[in-house]
Amino acid sequence: MKNMPKVKKMWVVLISALLMLSLVIVGCNANNKTEQSKKGKYPEKPLTMVIPFGAGGGTDQVARMLAGIMEKDFGQPIICVNKTGGAGAIGYTETANAKPDGYNIVLSTSNISTIKATGNSQLTYQDFEPIIAVNFDAPALMVKADSPYKTAKELLDYANKNPKKLNVGTGTPGGLWHVGVIKLEKEAGVQFNIVPSTTGGASASVSLLGGHVDAIVIPPNEAIAQIKSGEFRMLGTMTPERLKDFPDVPTFNEMGYNVVILSLRGYLAPKGTPAEVVKVLHDHLKKAMENEKYINYMKDQVSNIIYMDSAKYKEYLAKEYESYTKLIEEAGLAKK
Amino acid sequence: MDPVLSAIQMVINPEILLLLLAGVVGGIAIGSIPGLTATMAVAILTSFTFGMSAIEAIMVLLGIYVGGVYGGSIAAILLHIPGTPSAIMTARDGYPMAKQGLAGQAIGISTTASFLGGMISVVFLVLGAPIISRFALKFSAPEYFALAIFGLSIIANVSGKSLLKGLIAAALGILLSAIGMDPITGIQRFTFNEMNLQTGLNFVPLMIGLFGLSEILQQLRNVENHVEVRQEIKNVVPSFSLLKRLSKVIVRSSLIGTFIGALPGAGGTIASFAAYNDAKQTSQHPEKFGEGIPEGVAAPEAANNATVGGALMPLLTLGVPGDAITAILIGAFMIHSLQPGPMLFKNNPEIIYAVYLGTALANIFMLIVGLAGARLFARAISLPNNILIPLILLLCIVGSYAVSNNYFDIGVMILFGIIGYSLDNLDVPMAPMVLGIVLGPMAETNLRNALIMAQGQVSVLFLRPIAAFFWVITIAMLLWPKLKKRWQARSQEVVTEE
CATH class of the missing domain: 3.40.190.10 (Periplasmic binding protein-like II)
Known part of the structure; x- marks a missing residue:
C-alpha cells in the first residue's frame, strides 16, 4: 500500500472499519454453534431467545417485552430471533437442536403440545427443559x-x-x-x-x-x-372462566359447549441444559414478569399473566400434551 | 393544546432531532451492509428503546426505518450487491452507471429519488391514510394472487434478449421458493431431511451470491486486463434538467410504492419491481434500461422509500402492519402503552402528527446525509481491485452469515454465486429468478387460500373487481409490445402509401 495516495489509504481504513462494524453487529447476534470456553460464570455471552412466530404477533411482543426488561439485569445482550413456520415447529426445532448451554431458549406456546399430533414436528415438551410459564391467551x-x-x-x-x-x-x-x-x-x-x-x-x-x-x-x-x-x-x-377484561362476554363453557382452549406461554431450554442454569434463567424471567412494565403491558394487551415455576410448568405441560393430543385427534387434525 | 402544535413541540427539540438523525445515519449504515436489513435493525433496536420515552423511541425507529430502506441502494450501486432485498432493481442500472464512472451521480439520483418518494408518500399518509388503508383492506387472497401474477408478468420486461431464458430463470426461482414447509399444510417439500432447509432457503444469502459473488467471479476473470474506472465525482446533486426529466418517473413510482406499501400483504421488493417495470414500459427508450439509465435507478428507489409512508397508513389508522418493519413498530408502540389504530387518533393525536413530522424530517436528514456521503461512497470503489475485491468478498461472507448466524447460509451464498456466474455466462437473466423467488410463495399461498375461502370455486380468482383489474392489466402488458409493433408497422405503411 506504500505507493498509494493518501485518500485511498483512508479508504482502505474506512472500509475495514465498516467491515469491523458489521462483524461487531454479527457478534451481537448470539451464535449457537461456536465453541465457547467451558470455564467462567454464566452468563458470559449473549442469550438467544427464539420466537417461533412472526414479528409483531402476540408471542413476539411478549418475548421482546420480557427480553427488554430482563436484559438490564442479565448482564448480557438478549437477541430475539423470529423463526417462523410449521405452527411453530421451526422455532422449536432450532432450540431443541441448539447446544444445551443455557444460551438458547424459546418462548413456547401450547403449540408444543400439538405439533407432534398435527405432524408438524416430532418434538414434545419432553425434548426440552421447561423454565417458567409467563402468560396465557385464549381464543x-x-x-x-x-x-x-x-x-x-x-x-x-x-x-x-x-x-x-x-x-x-x-x-x-x-x-x-x-x-x-x-x-x-x-x-x-x-x-x-x-x-x-x-x-x-x-x-x-x-x-x-x-x-x-x-x-x-x-x-x-x-x-x-x-x-x-x-x-x-x-x-x-374459550376460557374456563370469563376474562377479567371482558366480564360481559360469556364463555362457551357456560353456554353449554365444552370448548376450553388455552395457549400458555412459557420458556423452554434444550434438553440437557444444566439445572443451575435453568434456575438462573427462571429467576431472571420471574423478576422480569414482576416488573410494572410487563404487568401494565399485559393489562393494555388484555392478556393474562400466569406464573408457574419450572417443576409446575413441566407438570402442566405433561397434562396439556395428553389433553391436546386427544383434542386434535377428535378434531380430525391428527396425522398418522 | 392543539395536537399539531404539541407534536411540533415534541419533535422540534434538539435531543429528539439528534436521535432521529442518529437513527437515519445508523439505518443507512446498516442498510448499506449486505445481509443486514432495515427489518433486522428495527427489530434488534426496539429492545434498546425500552428505557426511552415513547416519542424518543418512535423517532429513533422511524429514522432507522427510513435510513435503512434507502441505505440498501448504496451497495447495490457500488458493488452490485443489493444491501436490502428492495434494492435489487437499483443494482440493475445503478451498477452499470458506477462502472461508467458515474457512481456519484447514481447515488445522487438514488438519494434524491428516495427523498422525493418518501416525501410524496408522507403527503399521502397525512392526507389520505384512512381512505387508502380502508381500500387496502379490500385486498384478500384472490387480489393478492392476481397481484402476484401481475408481478410475475414483469418477467417479460426484465428478461433482456431472450424471453425463453427469462422464463427458465423465473421457473427456477419459483422452484427454489417451494423448498421448505408447505404454507397451508406444513408438510416438508424438497428438504431431503436437511434441517437447514426446513424454513426454505434464506433469501438474503441467495441474493448476495447471485448478484455479489457472481460479479466478483466475473471480475476475477478479467483481472489482468482490468482498467481501473475513474470515478467522476462532480455533479453528485442531480441537475435541474435531469430532475425535470426524471420527475414523471419519480411521481409514478412514488404512487406505486405508496399504494403497495399500504397493502398488508406486499412490500418494498414488489413495489420496486413494479415501479421499474412501469418506468421501462412508459419510457421512450426501454432498450436503455439495464445499461445504466438514470430512470432505472430513480424508479425503484422512489418506490421503495415511498412504501414507508404507505406501510405506516394501516399501522396508524387500523393498528395492523403494512410490512415486516411496521409489524415490529406496533410492538414498539405497545411497549410504550400506545395502541396504534383508530384509538390512537382519539387518545394520542399528537403522536400521530409526531410520526408524520418525524417521517418527513427523517427523509430530509436522509437527503442531506446521502448527498454529503455520495462523494465518499463513490471514492470507495476507485480502490485498486487487489484490495477492493477481497474486501467485497469478505462483505459477502459476513453478510450471509449475519442474516441468521448460520454457516449454512455462507454455503448457500457460495453455491448461488457459482450458479449466478454460470447463468450470467449463459446469458440467463437473474432478475426473473429473483421475481420467481419473491412472488412464488405469494402466488401459491394466496391461490390456495382463495380457493379455500371460495370453497373451490375458481371464478373467485377472476370475478372480484380488483382481481379482475390486475388480470386485465397483466394481459394488456403482455400484449402491449406486439400491438405496439403492429401499430408502428401499420403507420409506416400509411406513410409509404402517401
Whole structure:
C-alpha cells in the first residue's frame, strides 16, 4: 500500500472499519454453534431467545417485552430471533437442536403440545427443559360490529341451518386457534368453512376487518385495536372462566359447549441444559414478569399473566400434551 | 393544546432531532451492509428503546426505518450487491452507471429519488391514510394472487434478449421458493431431511451470491486486463434538467410504492419491481434500461422509500402492519402503552402528527446525509481491485452469515454465486429468478387460500373487481409490445402509401 495516495489509504481504513462494524453487529447476534470456553460464570455471552412466530404477533411482543426488561439485569445482550413456520415447529426445532448451554431458549406456546399430533414436528415438551410459564391467551369468537349475529347462539343457529356457508378465519393451520374452531364445530354440531391464515392471528383480523370472512377465532390481544374501538364484537371466549377484561362476554363453557382452549406461554431450554442454569434463567424471567412494565403491558394487551415455576410448568405441560393430543385427534387434525 | 402544535413541540427539540438523525445515519449504515436489513435493525433496536420515552423511541425507529430502506441502494450501486432485498432493481442500472464512472451521480439520483418518494408518500399518509388503508383492506387472497401474477408478468420486461431464458430463470426461482414447509399444510417439500432447509432457503444469502459473488467471479476473470474506472465525482446533486426529466418517473413510482406499501400483504421488493417495470414500459427508450439509465435507478428507489409512508397508513389508522418493519413498530408502540389504530387518533393525536413530522424530517436528514456521503461512497470503489475485491468478498461472507448466524447460509451464498456466474455466462437473466423467488410463495399461498375461502370455486380468482383489474392489466402488458409493433408497422405503411 506504500505507493498509494493518501485518500485511498483512508479508504482502505474506512472500509475495514465498516467491515469491523458489521462483524461487531454479527457478534451481537448470539451464535449457537461456536465453541465457547467451558470455564467462567454464566452468563458470559449473549442469550438467544427464539420466537417461533412472526414479528409483531402476540408471542413476539411478549418475548421482546420480557427480553427488554430482563436484559438490564442479565448482564448480557438478549437477541430475539423470529423463526417462523410449521405452527411453530421451526422455532422449536432450532432450540431443541441448539447446544444445551443455557444460551438458547424459546418462548413456547401450547403449540408444543400439538405439533407432534398435527405432524408438524416430532418434538414434545419432553425434548426440552421447561423454565417458567409467563402468560396465557385464549381464543374468542368475534364478528364485525355490523354483523347480523349479536350472540354466539345466533351465529351457531345460522351455521346449523347453513352448513359450510360461514367463512371463519383463524390462525396458523393446525395451530391451537384452528383446533378451537374445530372443537366448537363438533360441540355445537355445525360446520364452518374454516380459513386458516399462514401468518397468524393478526392476518385473520385483517381479513375480518376487510369483510373477507364472517367471523374469526383468535385471542383478543391479536385484534385489540379493533375490539377497543368497537369495530369487532366478541361473542364468546374459550376460557374456563370469563376474562377479567371482558366480564360481559360469556364463555362457551357456560353456554353449554365444552370448548376450553388455552395457549400458555412459557420458556423452554434444550434438553440437557444444566439445572443451575435453568434456575438462573427462571429467576431472571420471574423478576422480569414482576416488573410494572410487563404487568401494565399485559393489562393494555388484555392478556393474562400466569406464573408457574419450572417443576409446575413441566407438570402442566405433561397434562396439556395428553389433553391436546386427544383434542386434535377428535378434531380430525391428527396425522398418522 | 392543539395536537399539531404539541407534536411540533415534541419533535422540534434538539435531543429528539439528534436521535432521529442518529437513527437515519445508523439505518443507512446498516442498510448499506449486505445481509443486514432495515427489518433486522428495527427489530434488534426496539429492545434498546425500552428505557426511552415513547416519542424518543418512535423517532429513533422511524429514522432507522427510513435510513435503512434507502441505505440498501448504496451497495447495490457500488458493488452490485443489493444491501436490502428492495434494492435489487437499483443494482440493475445503478451498477452499470458506477462502472461508467458515474457512481456519484447514481447515488445522487438514488438519494434524491428516495427523498422525493418518501416525501410524496408522507403527503399521502397525512392526507389520505384512512381512505387508502380502508381500500387496502379490500385486498384478500384472490387480489393478492392476481397481484402476484401481475408481478410475475414483469418477467417479460426484465428478461433482456431472450424471453425463453427469462422464463427458465423465473421457473427456477419459483422452484427454489417451494423448498421448505408447505404454507397451508406444513408438510416438508424438497428438504431431503436437511434441517437447514426446513424454513426454505434464506433469501438474503441467495441474493448476495447471485448478484455479489457472481460479479466478483466475473471480475476475477478479467483481472489482468482490468482498467481501473475513474470515478467522476462532480455533479453528485442531480441537475435541474435531469430532475425535470426524471420527475414523471419519480411521481409514478412514488404512487406505486405508496399504494403497495399500504397493502398488508406486499412490500418494498414488489413495489420496486413494479415501479421499474412501469418506468421501462412508459419510457421512450426501454432498450436503455439495464445499461445504466438514470430512470432505472430513480424508479425503484422512489418506490421503495415511498412504501414507508404507505406501510405506516394501516399501522396508524387500523393498528395492523403494512410490512415486516411496521409489524415490529406496533410492538414498539405497545411497549410504550400506545395502541396504534383508530384509538390512537382519539387518545394520542399528537403522536400521530409526531410520526408524520418525524417521517418527513427523517427523509430530509436522509437527503442531506446521502448527498454529503455520495462523494465518499463513490471514492470507495476507485480502490485498486487487489484490495477492493477481497474486501467485497469478505462483505459477502459476513453478510450471509449475519442474516441468521448460520454457516449454512455462507454455503448457500457460495453455491448461488457459482450458479449466478454460470447463468450470467449463459446469458440467463437473474432478475426473473429473483421475481420467481419473491412472488412464488405469494402466488401459491394466496391461490390456495382463495380457493379455500371460495370453497373451490375458481371464478373467485377472476370475478372480484380488483382481481379482475390486475388480470386485465397483466394481459394488456403482455400484449402491449406486439400491438405496439403492429401499430408502428401499420403507420409506416400509411406513410409509404402517401
